[in-house]
Amino acid sequence: MGRNPRLESDHFKKEMDHFISPNSLFTSVDRERVLERIDGAKKRKRWWGKPGLVLSLLLLFIVSGTLYGVVQTTVDRESISAKYVMSHLAIGMSKVEVHSILGTNFTEVEQAMDSGPIYTWNRYDFPDEKGYVFESTMDDFDTEGVRSGKMGMQVMVHYDGERLNGYSLIYQEENGKTVIRSVRGDDIQVIPVD
Secondary structure, eight states: OOOOHHHHHHHHHHHHHHHSOTTSSOOHHHHHHHHHHHHHHHHHHHHHTOHHHHHHHHHHHHHHHHHHHHHHHHHHHHHOOHHHHHHHOOTTOBHHHHHHHHOSOOEEEBOSOOSSOOOEEEEEEEESSTTOOOOOSBSOOOHHHHHHTSEEEEEEEEEETTEEEEEEEEEEOTTSOEEEEEEETTEEEEEEOO
């Protein structure tokens, strides 16, 4: 048989009336405060007394947040362009800032040249053809893939410690020519790929 909160409340008030007599030190204000606190405790108990409901709501928030993040990342990865990269990447950014722009789906590659300073290199591939993969552990660009349209764009970033020291990207310009754009500090080079 289910409990009737209204009957319980009325019963409790009658018990309180018997307990608090007209000659007691409690006033009607005190009585109302006690009843308000008890009602508040019952409401909290009703909410927390149902762990299944609370856990379901928490799970709903976690799942919806995760799905939003996945969908947002997918949308961002599909809509990224060379123009976007050039306007958002800046020398001196932290790795976290670069990851917020390009994502965390990168390949760590080795520096081909042995001379000069040693940097940490990461390559981001943005293929246009589904399932297309460029396999190289060196800091090489997929010039054939970009020319043929299988690879939409590649971005190579290098860090000096935790800061972005420079980046290069290979992509097709609007006129169809494939170029490599290299940025190191204030030095920007655009190299046509034949």
